[in-house]
Amino acid sequence: MYYPTSHPWSADQTLGDHLAERGVNRRDFLEFCGSMCAVLGLSNSMLPRIAAQLEAVKRPSVIWLQLQECTGCVESVLRTAEPTIGDLVLDVVSLDYQHTLMAGAGAAVEKALADSMAANKGKYVLVVTGSVPLNENGIFLTIGGRTGREILEEAARDAAAVVGVGACAHFGSVQAARPNPTGAVGIREIITDKPVVNIAGCPPIGDVVTATLVHFLTFGRLPEMDSEGRPLFAYGKRIHDQCPRRAHFDAGQYVEVFDDEAARKGWCLYKVGCKGPATFSPCPIFQWNTRTSWPIGAGHPCIGCTEPFFWDTMAPFYGRLPNVAGFGIESKVDTIGAALAIGATAGVVAHAVATGVYQLRHRKKAEAAASAAGSSTTKEG
Template identity: 70%
Template structure:
């Protein structure tokens, strides 16, 4: 935990000052988070002001049936940032991986945090909830994961389901789902729940969501899966820097071929970008160094529910996805031919129309200036003899 704990009487800005964070750094952070959240330029000062006077929130972070990858993703960056400080605060009251206490002391810290902040704390959950055989596959302090989360959810103001396991059950829920693992939203139904999807999720999305909750006292707007729209509102396919190659019919056929060396579209080697909503192309990974597709690897669709079943085999084409109203297979197999035919048809039609227009103009002794401004073409002032053709009016 932090060596400089955020006390209940401090505002966030006061706390950050004790941690050596300058006013300029705070405002820069508020600006960056505001951009992520889609706050307008005029709204950024209001966000910074509202965030600066926030008093210490209580956050309980449960880790259930999972691999700890979500915590690692959230906390690991190349250098300390103000985002880390906020997430350090997030882990203050309870997180059994990060806290110094263990055993009975850790359980006492959890019970104390829930009792002292009943109805006000933010509950972060990573990991799935096994329900088979009374949940014996994940026991914490002698109690099942389901018992622990139900108890913690009762006093929570809101819940964040962090990562694929908390989203839908993760790899544990893949067929045949031997522990009958479930996601948070399948267990808890009477609390507002935000899903930060991914295996693992991008830490910046959690940071921005926590800031939104601290500032506006509510969770960000979300989609049908509970994912915040500011991060998951668009598909990877629509934001991918390789999209132009998809539209041009230029695909990597196998890894290390010429298409791969030229960074062509990875659809044919299994990319699930057309069926995946994720901020990966925008937020990037490893301190904004790169991301899977940027490194030459196809997207596996890890932000989508049950992707272990629906997106596998991972290196096969995805026939059921739809792009712009057309099935992917149709678009991939025929888009090149379709575009070629359309291009030829367009050129031919343009030539025919142009020929007809020119014939009519010659018949009445005038030539229509095809390169004239639209307003001149509309009012007829672009008409004239052949000598007028080089000019615009």
């Protein structure tokens, strides 16, 4: 979503002034703030605060390190169908260092990094894509003669916030897959003295990056996170629980083979490997390419790319997850009805279970007695 600006800021200009100068009217700006409230899971009562804080923000400095990765995360954040207010918010961030996007190279660029960290000490936001290789003293990644670990530790030391973008920064991604020859790790293994928020995914959704930065600019802190450091506003629910194909799962309507009739009808992809039941991600809600589509919407199963070590734990990608509970459409009606009725109260559950066990035991005893009687009659004959 970031793209180099052709509208330079004036000295001490605020974000509100700059957006107005670029033709963004108040209504569009408030609409964007409202969408950020929704994305962050905040009530509409927070809209005035978000708007006021963003309007007053002066251009914050961002330093973006690319470590051991494929550049897919950068591409994801760059790509947008049209300039949106979200693009403008990222556009007005001062991206002081990003070696892929910068025109310069060599010593001049490394000096720009050092100068920016010194000038904005304690104020800049550090964005990191890519993993950190540790084997062989980190020689698998060197930039300007220094290892990735050295560069990361130096840049994180005086950062106001650290944002890891993508699966590589989260846990190491494909480089960390067995046998992990480079000893790749996520940035939280290196940065242990301050919070790190991970925008998980391979690649992640650009809108989550925007919303995380808006949260930091509004409240001066990172959003609430789960145990993996992922922002809960985006990664608090499983894909399975938000999936538009969930009704087909509950009904036992599955795609058995790609391009079968069930696939053409848009049925559940669980049996062809979908990892949605084990994956926490906002993909069904945010989607991709300005909410055009997402993998399951396009007919491909989720591969669980927001989960740690998914290259190993979710493989094979087209193999089904075991033991995911759900009713099949072919289940007996009395089975489903009994389960729903049993769920009414704990007392009913206990009574129903006890009754069922008693009846089962009684039936087995009766069958055993009848069998014994039959055997006795046969012997006597």
